[in-house]
Amino acid sequence: MMVIIKTDKYPDIARPKINVGIGDCKIASNPHILVTYSLGSCVAIVLYEPRIKTAALIHALLPEPKNSCDNSYKYVKTAVPKAVEELENKGIQKRRLIASIVGGASILKSTMSMLIGKRNVETARSMLKTHGIKLVAEDTGGSHSRSVYFDVATGKLFVIAPKFKLFGG
């Protein structure tokens, strides 16, 4: 299965880590850890095949492209089918995939920021439904940044949300 573990510190897991940047997606198998840092209104979508222990981690910036699509993984709407296709090319069956969504925060109260975070999450849910992929865990919304560690071996999805203050501890 896949479970979300919320923490305020980076987990100390001594296994090889694969970093996923903004507008990117990586696929990894056991024993790797898939990592993406500092999600604001962006969303991370994990597609996981628990039996074979292989996963894709997407870090998408916007819900959908306005006109032409310069990078499939930049947009939630194009990233999900692209990642599914990549997984299928590796012999993974779509019907066995489960998913998690993390991020989509409104770091600022401004309309633009709220709109994008919320729309990213809605688009992710909708795309997973379209592809018949079960959403098993979600940590979205709020007004704080999140980093994600996904342990492909165990299905544990660590969501790190550090707290910062201007003064004091």
Next chain:
Amino acid sequence: MDNIALNKEYEHTALYRLLGEKITEALKMLTGADVVARVSGIRVADTAQVIEKYSKDRPIVAIASSIYGGDIDGQILLLLDVPTARDLVSFLAGMVELEPSDENAQDILKEFGNIVIGNISSILSKTYMCRVVYSIPEVVVDLDTAIIDSTVLPIASKYGAVELLEISISSTSEQFKLRIIMLGAFI
């Protein structure tokens, strides 16, 4: 729709100079200190450069506002590292030993944001002969990457460019020096 941020006229250094003069004037009135603010800027068309330059996964203080009116719709972020934000709060509070609760400090930073972004809005209004308004500035302390990906990047990646301005505030008499980065993305 014209892309205001790409307009040559807006890039002109005279506008940066004017912004520097306005901020200097406002800070002198506010604090009574002998202070000079200088503004210099560049335009970055590649949003990946912005991510690389400003997204180091470090905590940062952002003073942010939405700005709109006429054909302008954008975000302005003033980015300060945490020690600079503390120095700015002390300076604006009159160098008084402040019991700095987060709330007091954030109110002071909002006031500073109001000065800077208010002047930008006024300059844009005059330049483009339309009423440019802005939302009340918000202060957020969070990871730089998260702040940038929530605010500037969604606009910049859709419409192509970010305006980077550096605001240096210094006082010769008190050896006071601050460096603030401003990111603006407009459509």
